[in-house]
Amino acid sequence: MKKLLIRDGRVIDPSCNFDEKTSVLISDNKIEEVGKNIKVPEGAEVIDAGDYLVVPGLIDMHVHLRDPGYEYKEDIKSGSMAAAAGGFSAVAPMANTEPVIDDPSMVRYIREQSAGMPCRIYPIGALTKKLEGKEIAEIGRMKIAGAVAFSDDGKAVMNGNLMRNSMQYAAGLDALIIAHEEDYHLAVGGMMHEGAVSSVIGLRGMPAVAEESMLARDLMLLKITGGRLHIAHLSTAGSVELVRQAKAEGLMVTAEVTPHHLLLTDRVVKNSCYSTNTKVNPPLRSEQDRQALWEGLLDGTIDVIASDHAPHHSDDKDVEYDFAPFGLAGLEISLSLMLDEVLSGRIKKMTMPNLIEKMSTAPARILRVPGGTLKKGEPADITIIDPKKQVVVDPEKWYSKSRNTPFTGRRLTGAAVFTIVDGRVVYREGVIA
Numbered sequence: 057m058k059k060l061l062i063r064d065g066r067v068i069d070p071s072c073n074f075d076e077k078t079s080v081l082i083s084d085n086k087i088e089e090v091g092k093n094i095k096v097p098e099g100a101e102v103i104d105a106g107d108y109l110v111v112p113g114l115i116d117m118h119v120h121l122r123d124p125g126y127e128y129k130e131d132i133k134s135g136s137m138a139a140a141a142g143g144f145s146a147v148a149p150m151a152n153t154e155p156v157i158d159d160p161s162m163v164r165y166i167r168e169q170s171a172g173m174p175c176r177i178y179p180i181g182a183l184t185k186k187l188e189g190k191e192i193a194e195i196g197r198m199k200i201a202g203a204v205a206f207s208d209d210g211k212a213v214m215n216g217n218l219m220r221n222s223m224q225y226a227a228g229l230d231a232l233i234i235a236h237e238e239d240y241h242l243a244v245g246g247m248m249h250e251g252a253v254s255s256v257i258g259l260r261g262m263p264a265v266a267e268e269s270m271l272a273r274d275l276m277l278l279k280i281t282g283g284r285l286h287i288a289h290l291s292t293a294g295s296v297e298l299v300r301q302a303k304a305e306g307l308m309v310t311a312e313v314t315p316h317h318l319l320l321t322d323r324v325v326k327n328s329c330y331s332t333n334t335k336v337n338p339p340l341r342s343e344q345d346r347q348a349l350w351e352g353l354l355d356g357t358i359d360v361i362a363s364d365h366a367p368h369h370s371d372d373k374d375v376e377y378d379f380a381p382f383g384l385a386g387l388e389i390s391l392s393l394m395l396d397e398v399l400s401g402r403i404k405k406m407t408m409p410n411l412i413e414k415m416s417t418a419p420a421r422i423l424r425v426p427g428g429t430l431k432k433g434e435p436a437d438i439t440i441i442d443p444k445k446q447v448v449v450d451p452e453k454w455y456s457k458s459r460n461t462p463f464t465g466r467r468l469t470g471a472a473v474f475t476i477v478d479g480r481v482v483y484r485e486g487v488i489a
Contacts, residue, residue, distance in 0.1 A: 057479055059083045059097045062440065065105025069112060070413035071429035080110055082436040085479035090430055101481075103474060105440055111412045112428050113145025113437030113477065114391060115419035118209070118234075118288060118312060118362035120383070121147075121177075124165065125154025130367040130457050132166070136173035137455035138365075138387040140483040143472025145437035146176035146427055147365075147387070148419075151187070152210040158182035158193040160201035167202050174482035174489070175475070176437070178204040178425055183222055183233060189213045192222050199231055204423045207234035209288055210337075212270055214240060220277045227283025232423065234286045235274050237295070238338065242266035247377055249322040249339040257326050259377060262339050268294040275302045278309060286422060287311040289364050291338035293348030300357040310422050312360035313349050315393040316384060316462070321346050324462060325377075332373045332380035333462045336366070353414065354405050359422065361414045363390040367458030385451070385458040391415070391439075392447050393463065395470025399443055440474035447471045455488065 060082040067090060068075050074090075081089040081097070096102055121135035130138075132149075139147045149166065151157035157166060163179050170177035181203035182193045187210065195206050206226060212235070213219040226233050243266035248254050250261025271287060275298060278285050290296060290311050302309045316336060321343050325334045334340060352358040366383025373380050386393075397403050398411050416439075420428025427437045447468040451459035475483035482489050 057085060059100035060103070060479065061094060061096055061100050062103045062105050062110050062438065065108045065110035065440065067110045067430065068409050068412050069430040070409050070417040071112065072431060075409055080430060080438065082479045085436055087430055087432050087434050087436050089432065103440065107442065107444065108473065109408065109441040109443055111439050111441065112416040112430055113475070114143050114415045114439050115146045115427055116144050116363050116365065116387065116390065117148045117360060117419040117423055119147045119149050119365040119387060120152065120367065121149040122367060123153065123169065129369050132169045132173060132177065134455060134457045135387070136170070136175045136177060137488050140174040140475045140488060141455050142388040143391045143439040143441065143475055144175055144387065145439065145475060145477045146178060146425065148178040148180050148204060148423060150180050150207060150209045151182040156182050156186050158185050160194065160197045163198050163201040163203045175477055178423060180205045180207050180234065182206065183208045184213060184218065187211050189215055189218060192218070192225060195226060195231055196229055199229060204425055205232040205234050205286070207236065207288070209234060209236045212236050212238045212240065216273060216277070219274065220281060223277055223281040223283055223285070227281050232284045232286055234288050236288050237267045237270040237274065239266045239270050242269065246339070247335065248325050249341045251322060251342055253322045253326055259325070264292040264294055264341065264345070267292055267338055268298060271295050271298050275307065275309065278307050284308045289314050289317065289338055290349065290352070290358060291317050291341050291345060293345045296348045296352035296357055300352065303357065310359040311357065312362040313353060313358050314362060314364045315386060315390050316340065318346065318349055318353070319393060319397070320462065328462060330377045331462060332375065332377055333384055333460045335377060335380050335382055336384055337382035350403065359414065359418045361390070361394060363387055367456055368460050370459055373460050383460065384462060385456050385460050388454050388456060389449055389461065389463060392468040392471045395441070395443065396468040399470050436476060436479040438476040439472050441470060442473045443470050445469070445471040445473065
């Protein structure tokens, strides 16, 4: 492979607190050198990054690629192209496929199907068999096969004793559990956040306590089992405070938040005339919750920004609100949504290194996968960002098969212009290579 020189960009590497205008040389799929005045090697490709940000490849640790079983919504190829177009060099797909990724053969299937795709794909195995919450899945064997974490995401493990045993077993294997926190008995039948808006428009609500009560339970179990626990898609002020307290006590807990929970509230359900693209789980919460999520992100309580990319076919969403599935597609716009907030100055305490930490370095650290750094000798996974690029969200131009987003038509500033994986340019200014 020929060498690649990324010249004179603003290089940001949160893994070593580096933020400086300089160059990056890639050779043999690795970072060979980061420094000023690097001579162009003979035959090397050169990317002039003078107006760009050069950062470790972004990692989305919470996506749904729907493959196998629901390929009409998304598949590994379309999902990986969407990821690369969004600036992501790696993604971690959840296990709620058909069949469920709950044994080593299914983990191997994901890994085999991922070969040659334009981003790295790290499979997440199911925590319980068939996501039924009745029996622990083959965690040990799946980890050997290549699963990077274990989750029943889309469902919570309602049986407290089973969750305790799962956490204890995973702790012995040093395996990461990712928890979807939701008490179904409290949230049953809910379509959106329970509050003033749901009361006015007549949709059954999902109370904040449905999330918070399960989170509290799992944090108490973590105290007695040890191990590592990651909380998926935090959505309430109470949940942020619970994680904050758990970290203060020294528990090995991390958490994530989605761009849509940071940017939207339950009012958008009413204002969009019941657009089913606003139907997500956990639901879009109140303005108070939204502000608390930002506070948690800024003070380090929340470690990661993840899209929870949940693509659906338009036929699935083109129904009454009650019958539509939960989820929105986000891989191709997550970065731009967050860049727009930071670059506009609306989030005054959020710096660009902070943002890259949440979208690259922290996911790599939590999942214990390569990436999240531009240190010499590390894999050359790099995202190059144009902070001035103007973007209008147009799902019809996406690589994803799905179009379900409430952000259609929104004007944003900032986007990925190059995505480099293993030293190879896989996305170049609007085109998958």
